[in-house]
Amino acid sequence: MRSIWQQILDSYEAKVKERRLQNVRMLLQMGDAAQRIMETASKIKCELLILGSRGRGGFKELLLGSVSHKVTNHADCPVLIAK
Ligand SMILES: Nc1ncnc2c1ncn2[C@@H]1O[C@H](COP(=O)(O)OP(=O)(O)OP(=O)(O)O)[C@@H](O)[C@H]1O
Ligand SMILES: [Mg+2]
Numbered sequence: 001m002r003s004i005w006q007q008i009l010d011s012y013e014a015k016v017k018e019r020r021l022q023n024v025r026m027l028l029q030m031g032d033a034a035q036r037i038m039e040t041a042s043k044i045k046c047e048l049l050i051l052g053s054r055g056r057g058g059f060k061e062l063l064l065g066s067v068s069h070k071v072t073n074h075a076d077c078p079v080l081i082a083k
Helices: 002-018 033-043 066-074
Strands: 049-052 079-082
Touching: 033 049, 033 066, 049 066, 066 079
Parallel strands: 049 079
Antiparallel strands: none
16 A cells, blocks of 8 residues: 555655645655644644545535544644635
8 A cells, every 4th residue: 555655645746846836745644644634733833734625535415524524623723624
């Protein structure tokens, strides 16, 4: 799994270079997505977390997916949800 995800990150890295985006840092982590996002946000003293409302899974009739729901409720910094 890790090597598949690493390939995906590498392809994003190529896009970042191609578009000359500044101050982009990518992290590959394992475990519960919401937990990892919130831990990392605290660690780097994140001022604003931006997430999509839904991912690719789940019940589409719900407004928020489980990750965006958990982060919105438990993060200790402001959260912006993009629909
Ligand atoms: N593994 C992940 N890594 C990084 N961000 C994630 C991850 N999973 C979800 N997110 C973030 O949370 C947003 C909402 O995704 P979420 O997983 O909550 O919805 P879903 O996939 O539709 O529902 P569920 O996962 O509960 O079936 C995504 O747009 C993305 O910003
Ligand atoms: Mg999901």
